[in-house]
Amino acid sequence: MLTHWLYHFPLFRFHTGQVCMSIKLQDNFFDIHEISQRIKVQKPYFAFWQLWQDGESLVGNFATEQPLAYETGLITAGELGRHLAILGSCSAVALHNAPEGYYLATKAHFIRQPEASLPAQDIFHASARVLNIDKRTLKVSAKAWCDAPVAELICEYAILSPALFQRNFRHYAGDDVPLPPISPYQHLIPLHNLTLREAKLDAYAGPLSPQQCAGHFSGYPCWPVAIISQTAFQVTGELLREKYGEAVRFCVQNTQLSAEKLICADTVLKFSAEITPVPKSVSLMNSTVRVYRGDEEVVTLSSLLELKLPAQ
Numbered sequence: 001m002l003t004h005w006l007y008h009f010p011l012f013r014f015h016t017g018q019v020c021m022s023i024k025l026q027d028n029f030f031d032i033h034e035i036s037q038r039i040k041v042q043k044p045y046f047a048f049w050q051l052w053q054d055g056e057s058l059v060g061n062f063a064t065e066q067p068l069a070y071e072t073g074l075i076t077a078g079e080l081g082r083h084l085a086i087l088g089s090c091s092a093v094a095l096h097n098a099p100e101g102y103y104l105a106t107k108a109h110f111i112r113q114p115e116a117s118l119p120a121q122d123i124f125h126a127s128a129r130v131l132n133i134d135k136r137t138l139k140v141s142a143k144a145w146c147d148a149p150v151a152e153l154i155c156e157y158a159i160l161s162p163a164l165f166q167r168n169f170r171h172y173a174g175d176d177v178p179l180p181p182i183s184p185y186q187h188l189i190p191l192h193n194l195t196l197r198e199a200k201l202d203a204y205a206g207p208l209s210p211q212q213c214a215g216h217f218s219g220y221p222c223w224p225v226a227i228i229s230q231t232a233f234q235v236t237g238e239l240l241r242e243k244y245g246e247a248v249r250f251c252v253q254n255t256q257l258s259a260e261k262l263i264c265a266d267t268v269l270k271f272s273a274e275i276t277p278v279p280k281s282v283s284l285m286n287s288t289v290r291v292y293r294g295d296e297e298v299v300t301l302s303s304l305l306e307l308k309l310p311a312q
Helices: 032-039 077-095 162-168 225-244
Strands: 051-054 057-063 102-112 123-133 137-145 149-160 191-197 200-205 249-259 269-277 284-293 296-308
Touching: 032 077, 051 077, 057 077, 077 102, 077 123, 077 137, 077 149, 077 225, 077 249, 102 225, 149 162, 191 225, 200 225, 225 249, 225 269, 225 284, 225 296
Parallel strands: none
Antiparallel strands: 051 057, 057 123, 102 149, 102 249, 123 137, 137 149, 191 200, 200 269, 249 296, 269 284, 284 296
């Protein structure tokens, strides 16, 4: 079991030149409210209820809430990516006194660990450590586990100060809305206008209401990258269903994600998914999902999937 350590962080000057205050500790745990305020992500998108330090890593617990849809395993790849990316930015502000700001995930590499023998779980543990940080960028390694390792995420971020973010995305600004009584992340984003073309499927999703992205950059409703990723896997599942039937399921083994744009919530996104079999394999499939805002490609996911067919 991980040991909870109590650390005292003095005031010091972050190498960007900005003075940053240390995060308070309460009974060996970091102040969740203060950390979430520093990274501009609150509940319900922020779902950790305890955070503590173990060596060079920040550690926390979360509960799964998103439906699996066509995925197998203990938890979806999109939801794992959401929690691990959040924990990565938390590790920067909690353990490295990184400045308050908006941490925009721009690239991610997701690696799933084998789960075949693991029982169903609701509660997961996660850790994150900073690999590199400077004035404008952050790179972290984050891992999730329950009784055994579940997944790892290598994530890169652009760091925007509050002033820069508000200036660049002032056209996204909206009125603060009350938090929904039930987390919107318990529900999948509806798809519409699905069009099948041989081994390709186009589908549309959105716009999102401010309530559907509650807690994510409050006051600036936009598509969370993890929700775009989760929706991309929904579209992939629909394509696999068309090819293999209702009973098909898949496990995301590996994903490379690139997301260079922050997309306003009122945008309808087009998801274009295609699949190609891996040579000499009966169960492995390569998938690519390109996400468009109008004609502009804004997100790309390239994944290795393991299919679970009824006969298997």
